[in-house]
Amino acid sequence: MKRHLISAADLTRDDALLVLDTAEEMARVADRPIKKLPTLRGRTVVNLFFEDSTRTRISFEAAAKRLSADVINFSAKGSSVSKGESLKDTALTLEAMGADAVVIRHPSSGAPHRLAASGWINASVVNAGDGTHEHPTQALLDAFTLRRHLSGPGRDLNGRRITVVGDVLHSRVARSNVLLLTTLGAEVTLVAPPTLLPIGVERWPCQVSYDLDAVLAKSDAVMMLRVQRERMNAAFFPTEREYARRYGLDGLRMAALPEHAIVMHPGPMNRGMEITAEVADSPRCTAVEQVANGVSTRMAVLYLLLGGSEPAVAPAAATAATRTEESK
């Protein structure tokens, strides 16, 4: 693995499988009476959040604490950033405090890359969502959830058909998922109104469709994206009702899915918009499970980046050996 996790494209197939297999073991820690491991004792993880977040921040915090790391939470509100401090000066402050990893969320696409590539800090940088660019740990936890339901431990997602529906234009989750799920062998189809697809989407390694009903029957999983009204400064669709009717997932559409298919949502959900309450509360919707899987996946990422003298190596032979061992 590289020293930083900025993009899902940083992960090779073997890296991704190593993270998922490690997360599988981390998940078992959650079932024990003592949900803590001593592995990152004495390491400091800074959660640097320039944008609001509930589940990602507490998920990273829980992950770091379960590995016994010291956690410093930093949010732009109530910090010197509101006095005009630059990203560079904030980074230098964190460096002076001895941060071993910086988990950063930022409204500007590319801020984590800047932090990692600038030479301001020695810490590993983990992208926890930057603007409309990427959110690689979300893609990892989605892949973990998909694998649990569709293929099983040690396997990739070869040939599985994943449909990602909704506001792709503003979604960092969609981009990271397309990259990672494709790396793992899945076939991804994006479904959205033309106004909510980014420029250049035809060069992404996926299919694009404007018709949700046409792809549902062929989907092993459907991932609903939140309509990000806070990022919408123009009219992207006529009315919310029209959007919900054409691109929302309701009980009828869910019934058109194959029996084994699951419904995913990265949260937070707009009930009645992209997903109806009936679907959100059905046992086929994995939204809550995804949150639990997020902690295990982030534990795996932190362990593999910080747990040793350098980031973990994932030789092809090693992952292959693990898999044959399990198939015996």
Add this chain to the structure above:
Amino acid sequence: MVENHSSTAGPTGAAQAQAAAADLPAPARPVLEAPDIARVLTRIAHEIVERAKGADDVVLLGIPTRGVFLARRLADKLTGITGRPTQVGSLDITMYRDDLRLHPPRALARTEIPGDGVDGRLVVLVDDVLFSGRTIRAALDALGDIGRPRAVQLAVLVDRGHRELPIRADYVGKNLPTSLRETVKVLLAEEDGRDSVLLGQKESRNDSRQDAHGGPGADARSDAPAR
């Protein structure tokens, strides 16, 4: 892939072992073969039953990779002796190692605790080679986070000496005096295709271990102190 239990550091260097090392041939020499290993495991199983007065509450926990296979074989033998199913599982110690910062992170192995847990039971840790004792130290820490056994005992196939911690085994398959320039390799049919314990010479004189980057399949864990 072969797990290579060799060492570069240790507080004691047994003089007689050093001398013995001088007459050893360069290629690895078998010290236990398949029938010996089977006999040794049968004896250890009987010893466990004898000391535990029936082995009612015994839980065998193997330490990955090869300790797990040994634990399963011991469990089969215990079941044969007592006529009751024996609780068996595995305990991965990777996250509790004291040398994590000396190497890139390792892939984790499976921890599988039998359904009834370990609280109030007699846990017998099972490993292939006992060397520095650091693996067992880590295993005791890992066990403490899982439950509170009535007692903990240790069974190993080979004890090669050179302890760096105050730890000893309760059941030993074979005591094998070694020098620190020698390697002890345990091969088991489940992982390596055949059963054997090989005593060999360390290949290089420099202190880096040739198997330190052999991948998680090869060295998910090791008793060696400085890997």
